[in-house]
Amino acid sequence: DTEVTQTPKHLVMGMTNKKSLKCEQHMGHRAMYWYKQKAKKPPELMFVYSYEKLSINESVPSRFSPECPNSSLLNLHLHALQPEDSALYLCASSQVLEYGNQPQHFGDGTRLSIL
């Protein structure tokens, strides 16, 4: 069992739909991350939140909108996605962003398919 919980595990949506991915951790971590991973590729960083504030945005298209309502929750709102956005979306957390010598804890991801 992972300590970072992501829901849903699978999501199929049309290009005009609006949906949200959710991520939750109760380890008291103050840094949370969204990654996108295509098959047989490494995770690609999308966003980083530090103390509930957006700290890093890796030039992600505006059809992806992150939100951090509190220190335990991270959402990724999806709207008007393209077929190439189909991927595994991973959430991760770490104690704080500023201290470099920490591991990141990952959820098992949401497998997203865009029709």
Next chain:
Amino acid sequence: SQQGEEDPQALSIQEGENATMNCSYKTSINNLQWYRQNSGRGLVHLILIRSNEREKHSGRLRVTLDTSKKSSSLLITASRAADTASYFCATRPQAGTALIFGKGTTLSVSS
């Protein structure tokens, strides 16, 4: 952006054999980490080695770091079928930045 390059891309061995994966990176780092990803699952942290360390052990895992060559290796001894997974190195260029993952090595261990 990607910083690390793993070598080999794929590795197939028999149970009981040792598996060695290498990682090269481009910029100076604060630390280097290795992660495992089983099929359809998230990444699991295996081991972290700091830039001022040269070698680290954890159970059947041995990691080395050569900052002069900007490279690291992960050795898994006495491999098991359960070690079948993708292995990624990840670097953190400096505190306050996020991890950058390498392309990964896919390890297959057959019994």
